[in-house]
Amino acid sequence: FSWSDERGLSSLHFLFLKEEECAFLESRGFSKRTHYQFHWKNNHYQSFEDYLEDLQHKRKNQILRERRRVAALGLKIHLLQGDQIQKEHLEAMWHLSARVFIQKSGDFPYLTESFFQNIYQNFRHRTVMVMVHDGESWVAGSINFTKGKNLYGRYWGVAGDYPFLHFECCFYRLIEYAIENKIELFEAGAQGEQKFFRGFGTCSTYSMHWIRDPVLRQAIDAFLKEESKQVQRLISDYNAISPLKR
DSSP, rough: OHHHHTTOOSSEEEEEEOHHHHHHHHTOOOEEEEEEEEEEEESOOSHHHHHHTOOOOHHHHHHHHHHHHHHHOOOOOEEEGEEEEOOHHHHHHHHHHHHHHHHHHOOOSSSSSHHHHHHHHHHHGGEEEEEEOOOSEEEEEEEEEEEETEEEEEEEEESOTTTHHIIIIIHHHHHHHHTTTTTOOOEESSOHHHHHHHTEEEEEEEEEEESSSSSHHHHHHHHHHHHHHHHHHHHHHHTTTHHHHH
């Protein structure tokens, strides 16, 4: 804690940790917070059809209907990675994602244009994009990142109203990519109960927090312990009605 003492920090926080990392920090006075996300796991699928067969009939048919609706839009959908990604794709992604951010929050997006430029220069080798073209311009897309056997979906942008295109760009094309490339885990971002109904399991996520003020720390500890019990019950309830057969 000397580093935080030197800077006069009131707290320290670590997000998205493994359980063994939590144990290390907990032994040093940090408080553990348990939350949840929806993650897709590759159950040794050989094809997208294998994944669909792992779902209950109702959900399988729902996905097939949604993909047919997207196909009927007549758009060209491209999955790009590495050197296939050009400056124009990231420039389009910047404008599309900024549009969605402004619509949702009414504020200026925290991801700057230079962020996307930096991805082009330094991070394309770990970037996977799904980009949609209507014959004249790029109208939608998602940007995702890989590390080892994991795929992380993070940002989405769209220029209009295209039914079910979000699911195609942010879920289905990337699940196909994950299966083809032996990706074991696909994290498609925070929140989104719609993921659960498309075969994403409900999983615990952890963060660790140190609060300098002892009175405040004690109050937060008590809250986190109660919250953890509620989150674990919620995870169990979700997975008890999972659309996955197994």
